[in-house]
Amino acid sequence: MNGITNKLLVFFILSGFAVASCRKKELPVTPPAIGDVTTTAIELSPSYQKIAYFDLGTNTNAGEAVKTNWDLGFSCAGETPYIILNAAKIMLAAPVTGKTFEQVTSTSNLSFKAEHPTGRMDSLAIRGGSVYVLDRGYDNSGTHMGHFKMEILEHTNLHFKGRFAKMDGSNEQTVTIEKDNNYNFVYMKWNESGAVNIPVIEPLKDTWDLVFTQYSEIFHEPEYMPYSVVGCLTNTYNTTALRVTDKAFEDINLEYAENLVLSNDRDEIGYDWKTFLYDQNIYQIHYEKVYVVKDSEGYFYKLRFIDFYNQIGEKGTPTFEYQRL
Amino acid sequence: MTKNNILYRLFLVISCVYLSPILYSQQVEFKSSEDSVALRVSVYVFENDKKINELKSVNGNVDFSTIKSGQLVEVLATGYEQKTFTMPETITPVIYLHKIATRFDEMVVTGQMQQTSISDAVQNVRIINSKKIEQMGAQNLTQLFKNELNIQLSTDAILGSGMSLQGISGENVKILVDGVPIIGRLNGTVDLDQINIQNVEKIEIIEGPLSVNYGSDALAGTINIITKKNQSNLLSGKAYAYYESNGTYNTQLNLSTKFKHTQISADINRNYFDGWRPDEKPFHFEQVRVADSLRNKLYKPREQIFGGLKARQRINNSSHAEGLYLTADIRLFQEEIENRGIPSKPYYIKAFDDYYNTLRWDNSISVIGRMTKKWSVNSTNSYNFFERKKTTYVNDLTTLEQTIAGANEQDTSAFDLFLSRTSFIYNHSKNWMLEVGYDVNYESSRGKRIEHQTKAMGDYAVYVTSEYTAWNKLTIKPGLRAAYNSVYKTPVIPSVFFKYKVSKNNDIRLSYSRGYRAPSLKELYFLFVDINHDIKGNPELEAETSNNYQLSLRTDYEKGKCRLVITNQFFFNDLANLITLAQVTNTEYSYVNLSKAQTYGYTLNTNFIRKGLSVDAGVSVKGRKTQVYANESPRATSFYPEVKVNPSYTIDKINTSFAVFYKFTGKLPNFVMQNDGTVFESKRDAFHMLDITASSFFWKRKIGITLGVKNLLGVTTINGLSGGDGAHSAGSSSVQIGMGRTYFCSLTVNLNTKK
Known part of the structure; x- marks a missing residue:
């Protein structure tokens, strides 16, 4: 064994490795006939x-x-007018029983329900009662948007009339929303510190x-x-x-x-x-x-x-x- | 091929060309044939049966220029076989001596005040030496630990390999390289596949906490990787190449020499693995092919490049045998894992390709050794940097054009650590020593899901240990550590070790030690909030703590040429305050100090040596009790066994050895706590791992070849449930253990030359 053999041996082994030990390129696939x-x-x-x-x-x-531009939708047609929640931000609604609109000030002991995915009228979260506490769900960054309460005063195919307030009773307002039969729903957005908005959401x-x-x-x-x-x-x-x-x-x-x-x-x-x-x-x-x-x-x-x-x-x-x- | 690759290969070729000439030399170097360590020898020269000269080695070298051919030479080194020969006309520059099997005790440093023999250490230390690494053909820590008792390994396609020790997860295992911790704990564990062991002299494993010395994470145990310290005056080096039939191609070159009083060594490695799919046969060679669903591999293709430069110098000229050494070490590591995605349905013309790039940069300066007759110092100062970048591309497979994916798909995590740990050791007498030290750690962490993207914490500790031996029989070593941490409240950590020498051949060791694991920056500051997730770190977390109790009996029989060492070890770990991700309110999840657990077990290790035959065999049984919530009764797991048999036989005449590595891992029961707080029971089937290898050296040990079969029984997946760590995951029904049977061969060329 001499130096030259030594050298060559190492050289050949390394060269062999150099060839085998590289990531192989790929060939493109043929686009499918669509x-x-x-x-x-x-x-x-x-x-x-x-x-x-x-x-x-x-x-x-x-x-x-x-998606965060509305909270509630009011149906414009059908035999019984109904209200939907904005399920896109996982809103929840809890009916209030045994307490008036003024008396309900906290969310404890309430049973919240989300909107049912089928949209069937008999599965709606807001159904039957007149006073509700609403959980506004989450905004785009995942922050919870708080609660507000609602009392349904009058609800027909032509208009909706209701009272809204923060849980502590502040910012109370009575709102009448006119309906338009060219749309499935008219929408409203609760505003923590100002008047309720009536945005156009659906074409x-x-x-x-x-x-x-x-x-x-x-x-x-x-x-x-x-x-x-x-x-x-x-x-x-x-x-x-x-x-x-x-x-x-x-x-x-x-x-x-x-x-x-x-x-x-x-x-x-x-x-x-x-x-x-x-x-x-x-x-x-x-x-x-x-x-x-x-x-x-x-x-x-x-x-x-x-x-x-x-x-x-x-x-x-x-x-x-x-x-x- | 990347630019790095080309430079690396060029470097290898150039170095080989310059290395080879072996000139006639009168300097002869003596090395251990087992681990190539330079030896301290005495050389006696005889003429006509009369001693005419006596020579001592200096750093393993002896000047033979005064010895005439025909004179009789006798070489003696403690612990090695005597060598006698007639002086030839020209003498080879390196002479290897064989270790005497009996009467040889390995030395340990981890957690010791000074280098101590394994039988004198108060802790029960396990050593894996370089001979085993070479015989196993192990390429990284994962492969090496396949054959160790009390160590369980786990594999993740992206995060790499993790481990558990004594039934405690890898977050609680401290891994050190020459005393410097390895950082980069993604999801709590270090990727063992990234820890190269080619230039390693030995690995010391101490089960049970060494938290007094090493602080956080050293709760289940400490693994200290001791790199080779070449003493040679010559320019010496080693070229190494390794091929395994699953598509592994590794090469390594290291060189070392001495300039005046400074020992310099450099090494460079490239490890390449071309990926593996279950349908691949052994000796599958990758081809250029169409980008169909076979482009995705179960084990991802990986390229690693390691480079290191180390300088070591003796900085005092005192007459003590152990001098004071200054060591500076720089190591770089770079890894790229490529995950070519599965072409997406329905048209298979688009895929996500991920690249995971890891960079490690480890620098350290240490001063270790004896300063005066009474005082020694052990000081390690380091800066470590770790970064892992995930880059995702959308690949149009009809054109192979890669478009960088949106920001949500990209992710970078980075950690760094400043460490300064120094202890002063006062040697009052042979029987009494005192160690006083400080340990400062300042670490920071950066990542997408860390609150404010970056967080830091400082840990400032002082510790004291003392070792006292009474009547040459009873050794007692108490220790205490107190620390201030800028983020969480650190516990005071005591420990006490007893060792009693019952007779010449029998020792009893008993210890109590407390360990802790600091809450990680992720557990403190994690932030992942969107419409379906609300997971936040908890800045109020306390450390996880453990009380560890160990009893071990060591018997060392010697008769004639046989030696048998039997170690019986019992352990009990009582863990509290375990950090668990749990539901804290209806919608929020956070980390809390919640669970308790106990692990306990028994390990029997035996080592039998007779001439060339060495058999390591052992059995262990372990169990674990977990109590997730305070009000529930603990869930106990049944004991599960492990068996290990590792015989090896060396035929000195033909420089060849054969070895078998066998380990049985019993059915592993476990409880997995899922992110939603539910606990489910998982069980993993038993499996057997068997490797068989043969190594041989040729041409005066210049060339070494190892051939072997790994995973001879072809284990790939076994039945078992493993919990995922996502909030949604269910268990999967099989666990990936290995890539089936593979064949490997490695070639080592030792290069020695005069400067």
Whole structure:
């Protein structure tokens, strides 16, 4: 063994390693052939600040709103007028029994309920009573927005009249809100230190089919727990939908769709077309979940989701493809 | 290939070219054949059976220029076999001596006032020497600890490998390199895959708290990694290459020499692992391929580059054998883990690619040794920096164009630590010593989910220990530490160790020590609030504390050429104030001092040596009781066993040794506290780990080759539930243990040359 051999041996081993021990480059994949479908992305922002209304027939955004801009919605049509909570920020409502509007000053011993995801009238959080304490839910940074109380004085299809105040009774105001039958709901926003706002949130009721927003899903295990989810709700005015489980997207035709019994529940499409994978820290899309939607003009569409991320990988951009039948 | 890579390879090639010429030398260096440590030797020269000369080594070197060929040379070194030979015409520059199996005691430093033999130390110290590291082909601490009792390992695809000791999680294990703590505890634990052990002389493991000396985190135990200290006058070095069939390619080069009175050593390593998927066969070589779902690996591809520079100088000229040494050490570490994401459904044309870049920068200056006849000093001063950056890209797989993802997907955590720990040791007599020291730690932490993004804490401690031996039989070592911490209230930490020498061959050790773990900056200042989460750190947290009791009996039989050491050890840990993430109001979660736990166990270790045969074997059983809430009854786990057998056989004539590393880990029961406060029981199945290796040296020990099979039984996943640490996670039904059977080979080239 001499110096030269020594040198060469080391050199060869290292050279061999140098070749084998590098990360190998990849080759690009061939883009898939995407059929005759329309692909649309709805940006809600990574913290889901927006509510976005969408019309299938024109493939356009019918309107959008900031989710924290309202607290209560008052229905404009139907036999019994009703009130909804802003589920996008997980608002809660508790009926007050045995106490008057003036007497209720704290949130203790009250039973709070969140808005039910289906939007069915018999499941509403505000139902029956006249005095309620309202939990305003959370703002975009996750800060709790406090409570206020409400007394329903008069409620018809034409107007709503009610009293609002802070829990300590201050900033009390009586408000009358006129209704407009061109909309599903008129909205109000409680203001801690000033007059109640009446913002415009939703576009005209016959101009949109789907709304992309946060809303509350209710879990009952291990206990009653409203949980904020992001998904797609249908316009209960005149849009219906159904998840199809017995046919592939490609095989759904008009004849098949016309024979389906579609659901009026607003969360028929819902949020579960995606799952968060904790081990990979990523939302996975359930491409195999296919929906049939009948829009307000009476056309049938098939629809499925393909993404939840925008171009720079931020969540909050539901992306779907659909086709008119 | 990165720029770093090219520079690194260039450096290796250039160094090799300059290194090799072996010139005729009269200086002969004597080294231990087991661990290449330079030896202190006496050389006697005989002519016609008459002693004519006597030479002593200076730093392991002896000048042979006065010895004529044909004269008889006899070399003696304490603890080593005598070597006799006739002086040849030219003599090799390095001569290796074999350790005598019997009558040799390893030395320990961790928690000691001065270097002490393992049988004299008041603590029960476990040593893993470099021979075992080489025989196992272990590349990092994770691989080495696979064969240790009382150590459980866990793997995370991104966070790397963690450990638990005596049934206590890794947050409570202090890991030191030459006395300097390793920082960078992500989620509480240090990634053991990042701790290189190629230039290590030995690793000392002390179970039970050494909190008096080392402060926080040294609750379950302390692991001190002692790096090699080359004494050689020559320019010497080692080139090392390692290949394993799961796609590991490691190379290392180290050089060391002496300039005047300063010993300088430098090393550089590159470790590359190309990732592993369960469907990969051994000897799978990565190819350039289409970016489909196979791009995602279960074990992520990883490249690590280590570099170190160390200078050591004796700074007093006193006649004491142990001098006073000044050591300056700089180490750099860089790691990139690449996680090529799974192409997302439905079209498989988009994926998230994550890169995890870790940077460690460890600097230390230490002064250790004897100052005067009565006084010694042990001073370590260091600055450590750790940063881990996660960068995420959205990869368009049809063009392979990477777009940097939004700010939410990027994350950087950084820690740094200033440490100054100095103790003065007064040697009153052989029987009485006193140590007085201070320990100052100033650490800061920076991260996305830390309140105000950055937080710091200072810890200022003084400690005193004393060691007294009565009648040459009973040694008692009490210690006390008191500290002020800028953030939380620190407990006063006492400890006391007893050692009684029953007879020449039997020792009893008994100890009580208190340990603590400081609340981490994350537990104090974590902040994660959004619509579905409200998790906040708790600045009012107190330290976790433990009372540890240990009893051990050590018997050291010697008969003829056989030696048998048996250690029986019992331990009991009583842990309180355990920091737990719990629901504090309806919607809020925070860290609270909540749970209590007890761990207890028994360990039997035996070591048998006869000539070339050495067998390490042991058994341990452990149990744990956990009480999460004060009002509930403790949940006890059944005992779970571990068995270890590690025989090795060395045939001196052909410089070859064979070794088997076997460990059985019994069914591991556990209770996992989830973030939502619920506790669920998990169980992990038993498994067997078996490695077999053979090592051989050639050409006067210049070339060494080790071949082996790791994980011979091919363990990959086993059944078991493991709790996640997310608020939402459920248990998964299998636990990843290893990558199945792999084959490895390593090559060592020892380089020695005259300057």
